[in-house]
Every structure is written in C-alpha cells, then in structure tokens.
Amino acid sequence: MKKNEKVLLRGSEAIGEAALRAGCRCYFGYPITPQNELPEYMARRMAELPGTVFLQSESELAGINMVYGASATGTRVMTSSSSPGVSLMQEGISYLAACEFPSVIVNIVRGGPGLGNIAPAQSDYFQATRGGGHGDYRCIVLAPAYLQEAVDLTYRAFDLADEYRIPVILIGDGMMGQMMEPVVLPEFRKDLPAKEWAITGAGKGPSRFVRSLLLDVHVEEAHNWKLYRKYQRIERREPQSESYATEDADMVVVAYGTAARIAKGAVRRLRDKGMKVGLFRPITLWPFPSKAVARLAESVGKFLVFEMSMGQMVEDVKLALNGKAEVELYGRPGGVVVTPVELSRILSRRYNAMQHEA
Amino acid sequence: MKGMKKVIGRPKYLKEVPNHYCPGCGHSIIHRLLAEVIEELDIRDRAICIPPCGCAVLAYYYIDVDMVEAAHGRGTAVATGMKRCLPDRVVFTYQGDGDLAAIGTAELIHSANRGESITTIFVNNGVYGMTGGQMAPTTMVGQKTTTTPKGRNSVTDGPPLKMCEFLSPLDGTAFLARTSVHSPKHIQKTKKAIRQAFQTQMNDEGFSMVEILSQCPSNWKLSSVDSCRWIEEGMIPQFPLGVVKQRQTEPS
Numbered sequence: 001m002k003k004n005e006k007v008l009l010r011g012s013e014a015i016g017e018a019a020l021r022a023g024c025r026c027y028f029g030y031p032i033t034p035q036n037e038l039p040e041y042m043a044r045r046m047a048e049l050p051g052t053v054f055l056q057s058e059s060e061l062a063g064i065n066m067v068y069g070a071s072a073t074g075t076r077v078m079t080s081s082s083s084p085g086v087s088l089m090q091e092g093i094s095y096l097a098a099c100e101f102p103s104v105i106v107n108i109v110r111g112g113p114g115l116g117n118i119a120p121a122q123s124d125y126f127q128a129t130r131g132g133g134h135g136d137y138r139c140i141v142l143a144p145a146y147l148q149e150a151v152d153l154t155y156r157a158f159d160l161a162d163e164y165r166i167p168v169i170l171i172g173d174g175m176m177g178q179m180m181e182p183v184v185l186p187e188f189r190k191d192l193p194a195k196e197w198a199i200t201g202a203g204k205g206p207s208r209f210v211r212s213l214l215l216d217v218h219v220e221e222a223h224n225w226k227l228y229r230k231y232q233r234i235e236r237r238e239p240q241s242e243s244y245a246t247e248d249a250d251m252v253v254v255a256y257g258t259a260a261r262i263a264k265g266a267v268r269r270l271r272d273k274g275m276k277v278g279l280f281r282p283i284t285l286w287p288f289p290s291k292a293v294a295r296l297a298e299s300v301g302k303f304l305v306f307e308m309s310m311g312q313m314v315e316d317v318k319l320a321l322n323g324k325a326e327v328e329l330y331g332r333p334g335g336v337v338v339t340p341v342e343l344s345r346i347l348s349r350r351y352n353a354m355q356h357e358a
Numbered sequence: 359m360k361g362m363k364k365v366i367g368r369p370k371y372l373k374e375v376p377n378h379y380c381p382g383c384g385h386s387i388i389h390r391l392l393a394e395v396i397e398e399l400d401i402r403d404r405a406i407c408i409p410p411c412g413c414a415v416l417a418y419y420y421i422d423v424d425m426v427e428a429a430h431g432r433g434t435a436v437a438t439g440m441k442r443c444l445p446d447r448v449v450f451t452y453q454g455d456g457d458l459a460a461i462g463t464a465e466l467i468h469s470a471n472r473g474e475s476i477t478t479i480f481v482n483n484g485v486y487g488m489t490g491g492q493m494a495p496t497t498m499v500g501q502k503t504t505t506t507p508k509g510r511n512s513v514t515d516g517p518p519l520k521m522c523e524f525l526s527p528l529d530g531t532a533f534l535a536r537t538s539v540h541s542p543k544h545i546q547k548t549k550k551a552i553r554q555a556f557q558t559q560m561n562d563e564g565f566s567m568v569e570i571l572s573q574c575p576s577n578w579k580l581s582s583v584d585s586c587r588w589i590e591e592g593m594i595p596q597f598p599l600g601v602v603k604q605r606q607t608e609p610s
Contacts, residue, residue: 061464062465065428069436073444099426201404
C-alpha cells in the first residue's frame with residue numbers, strides 16, 4: 001500500500017487497522033453481534049504482527065480486566081463489544097478510570113434495553129457519557145460518522161487515552177461496522193510516549209503499587225478532585241463538532257454518528273427546496289461541544305435533536321442551550337434506521353410549523 | 359553479637375511496618391513466606407503481585423514488590439493481561455476463597471485452562487473475612503457464619519468447593535498443591551509449595567496454584583490456638599493436604 005493511497009475498507013476493519021497503526025499491541029474481547037468482524041480482523045492481522053497479543057476472553061468481564069492488566073504495564077490496548085457486552089464491562093471501566101489506566105473501548109451499539117436486537121442504535125449515549133459504572137468519573141467518547149473519521153478518531157483515541165490517562169470510548173453502530181468506504185490509513189506509530197507510571201516489576205528501584213481502594217475519605221476526596229480537574233481540562237480542550245449549513249439557518253438539527261449522516265442528507269434536500277435548515281454534529285459526545293452549540297443559539301431559534309434513542313443526547317443540548325432556544329426531540333429507538341427522505345419530511349413539517357408560528 | 363550466629367531474621371522484602379491483620383490470622387505468615395521465597399529466588403526485581411478484594415487487599419503495604427490491585431475476583435484476568443505483555447516477569451495473584459472460588463471462578467478456570475504462566479496464592483479460610491464472616495464457597499457443612507446462623511446446609515447451600523481437585527483435570531494446570539499454616543511443620547511445607555509454584559512459572563510450564571488453609575480466629579469466633587485445631591480437625595479431613603497435581607515436564 002502506497003502512502004496516502006485510498007483503500008476500500010469495511011468499518012470494522014478500518015477501525016482495527018487504525019488501532020494497530022496507532023500502536024495498539026493487545027486486543028482482548030468476547031464475541032457479540034454486530035461487532036464480530038472487528039475481533040476477527042484483529043485475530044487475523046495481529047498474527048502477522050510480531051509482539052502483539054490477541055486473546056479471546058471468556059467474557060466481557062474478563063476481557064476488560066485483561067485490558068486493565070495490559071494497560072497497567074504501559075501497553076497500548078483495546079477491546080470492543082456491543083451494548084450488552086459493554087454493560088458487563090462497566091465494572092472494569094470504573095477501575096480503569098479510578099487507576100487512570102489508558103484504554104480504548106469500541107462500542108458498536110445495538111438496540112436495547114436487555115438483549116434488544118442487533119440493528120443500529122444510539123441507546124448507549126447515557127452509559128457512555130455519564131461514566132456508566134459506579135463512582136465519579138468520565139470517559140472521553142468519540143462518535144465518528146464517516147469511515148475516514150472513524151480511522152482518524154481511532155488513531156487519535158490512543159493518544160488521548162495516554163495523554164489524559166483515561167478510558168476512551170469509540171461509539172458506532174452496526175451500520176458503520178458493516179459499510180465500506182474509501183479511507184486513507186495513517187502511518188504505523190513508531191515512537192510511543194514513555195510511561196514512567198507503568199507497573200513492570202520494581203527492578204532495582206522502590207516497589208510501586210496502583211490501587212483504587214482509598215479508605216481515608218480525605219485521600220479519596222483528593223483523588224476525586226484530581227480526576228475532576230482532569231475532566232475540566234478535557235472539557236476545555238477537547239470538544240469537537242461539525243457545523244453544516246448553519247450560517248443562515250433558522251432551524252438546526254443536532255445529530256451524531258449514523259443519525260448525522262442521515263440528517264445531512266435530509267438537510268441537503270430541504271436546502272434544495274429553499275428551507276434554511278442546518279446540521280450540528282457533535283464528534284465528541286463527552287466532552288459535549290456545549291459552547292459551539294450555544295454559539296449557534298445566538299442566531300438560531302430552534303434546535304431539533306434527532307437521535308436513534310429516546311431522549312438521551314437531547315438532555316446535553318438542553319443543558320448547553322440553557323433555555324436560549326427551543327429544543328425538540330425526534331427520537332427513533334429500537335434499531336429503526338429512517339431514510340433521509342423520511343427524515344426530511346419530518347423536518348420540513350417542523351420547519352413549516354415554526355415559520356407559521358413566527 | 360560475638361559468638362552468636364544469626365539463624366533467622368526479618369525477610370528482606372517484608373516491609374518494616376506493623377500489619378493490620380487480626381492476632382492469629384494466617385495472612386501475615388503467608389506474606390512472610392512470600393517475601394522469603396521472593397528473596398531466595400532473587401525475583402524481587404521482576405515479581406508483580408495482584409492483590410485481591412478482601413483482607414489481603416493491603417498486601418502492597420507489606421510485600422516489597424510492584425503491585426496492581428484487581429477488582430473482586432478478577433485477579434487472574436488482570437494477571438493474564440500483565441503476563442501476556444511482560445512474559446519474563448513473575449506474576450502472581452493473591453486471592454481469598456470468596457474472591458477466587460465464588461465471584462472469580464470463571465476467570466480462574468479459564469486462566470488455568472489456557473495454561474497462563476501465572477501463579478495463584480489461594481488463601482482458604484472458609485469465610486468472608488473483610489466483610490465480617492459470611493459464608494464462603496469453602497465454608498464447611500455445618501459451620502456457622504453470619505449468613506448461615508444454623509450452619510451451612512449442604513442441601514440449600516451446596517457443599518464446600520475443592521478448588522485444587524476442580525482444576526486438576528485441566529491440561530493447562532501444571533502445579534496444584536494444598537497446604538496449611540496452622541503449625542510450624544505445615545508452614546515449612548507451604549513455603550516449599552510456594553517456591554515450587556514460582557519455579558513452575560519461571561520454567562513456563564503452565565498455571566500454578568497453592569491453596570493454603572489459613573486461620574481466621576476473628577470470624578471463626580475461636581482463639582488462635584483453637585483456630586489451629588479447627589484446621590487440623592475440621593478442615594483438613596475435607597481439604598486433604600498435599601500436591602494435588604504436578605505435571606511431569608518432558609525432558610527437552
């Protein structure tokens with residue numbers, strides 16, 4: 001493959017290859033649909049790469065704890081799963097956050113709750129952005145909408161994880177995992193950051209330990225403050241979003257991931273008909289791009305949140321806007337994927353109603 | 359002192375701090391044995407311990423090696439992740455009966471079955487110590503605990519799990535032994551078994567585990583002396599001591 005050459009890849013392969021190029025040396029995971037192509041790709045590909053570890057764990061619970069062990073040694077490591085499996089990982093993610101072990105977790109979300117189905121959904125938004133497990137913590141949550149972006153964000157996820165010593169969740173769905181798009185793959189990372197905190201055996205130096213048991217309430221409080229300050233730093237520096245056709249928009253659709261792809265198509269149709277509708281697409285779900293969406297409210301009176309879940313991201317939009325603009329939800333849960341045409345009809349009805357009221 | 363020979367001292371890798379264990383508890387003896395074996399095998403530089411959730415969670419205050427605390431029951435999964443990344447280190451978990459034989463059973467069985475080159479130090483005192491004396495998977499039938507006030511009922515609670523025998527048929531297990539720390543003779547045998555388990559790992563032969571019957575006077579509501587007697591008379595008939603499995607390695 002030549003440098004900067006475009007290759008046609010399936011989503012799961014693109015994510016896997018980008019991870020390996022980012023310096024991921026270990027993959028641990030348990031089969032679950034609709035993300036099996038990712039561990040299968042890793043099993044194939046890692047067999048060709050010396051010094052890498054692929055291990056199919058006996059459960060997601062074991063898998064995330066293997067991630068924890070590998071991360072403790074300073075190794076770049078990832079796992080992937082889908083909604084019910086990611087629920088099982090929550091205990092481990094809480095420990096990763098507490099011990100500040102960098103890690104990358106891919107969640108190819110499916111319809112839920114419970115066993116649900118295997119169709120594309122966005123119903124794990126709360127779980128991903130609110131911590132998900134027990135205790136006071138956050139994970140960085142990245143939500144690509146295109147495969148090139150999935151490649152770039154996967155590559156970046158490992159750097160973010162190391163820089164902030166935090167679990168990073170890359171969130172997608174079966175549509176993204178299965179679809180094929182041309183992508184340019186980044187180079188293999190050569191110089192990875194040194195990790196003086198890694199636990200590798202004491203050598204000749206003093207022995208060290210990493211733990212999350214902090215029985216002294218003041219020590220635990222200090223640790224929580226330390227984490228909180230880190231999260232504040234991330235909230236200042238790392239929000240990412242895309243605005244599309246928002247300059248003169250009267251109404252803006254807010255959507256991420258697959259929903260944003262659909263919404264972009266719908267917005268284009270409405271623009272062709274002369275309706276002033278735009279799209280705001282959060283790329284980081286946590287930190288949520290609150291400032292960027294609030295800035296839009298200076299000229300936009302109405303925000304329509306389109307999510308493939310039933311009222312999750314809409315809460316962050318409302319918090320960001322803080323009453324400055326009208327916010328309405330159009331949710332399609334359960335794994336239903338509406339077409340751009342269908343969505344454009346919904347949007348034009350809301351747009352016309354708004355114009356009528358005005 | 360002139361004319362006197364030092365025959366015993368504090369192990370080099372047992373930190374000089376008072377420990378938090380109850381009087382008569384077996385953990386402090388087992389910690390000392392680990393520190394001695396680590397010194398004798400000269401592996402302090404490359405040993406990594408995964409302490410459990412339970413009384414021994416604070417092992418990092420006492421044993422002078424690198425440690426990473428695991429979630430309850432997940433020790434062998436964490437050890438797997440570490441050892442796969444650092445194959446030349448000596449990685450061992452330290453787990454109690456609840457941690458290993460109840461909540462962590464799946465992780466244990468699969469790590470053992472994969473023949474992970476790790477060692478598990480399994481402290482079996484037949485009771486949940488840190489949480490205040492509830493029934494453990496290894497509690498004796500008839501034994502009273504805070505959650506079996508009339509004694510463990512084998513019909514409703516099942517009989518105690520014998521983990522060494524349970525793991526023995528697995529191809530991945532290379533060394534399994536059950537010992538006890540209720541008398542000086544057995545303490546010496548325990549040390550020998552720990553040494554052998556580490557040696558098994560260093561020879562890359564497969565999974566190794568030492569199950570150690572250990573006193574818990576506080577939760578057994580017995581004196582230290584009576585606790586030792588309970589191991590001898592109550593536990594050993596159920597949990598026979600000795601090497602349960604030692605895989606013969608083929609000469610290379």
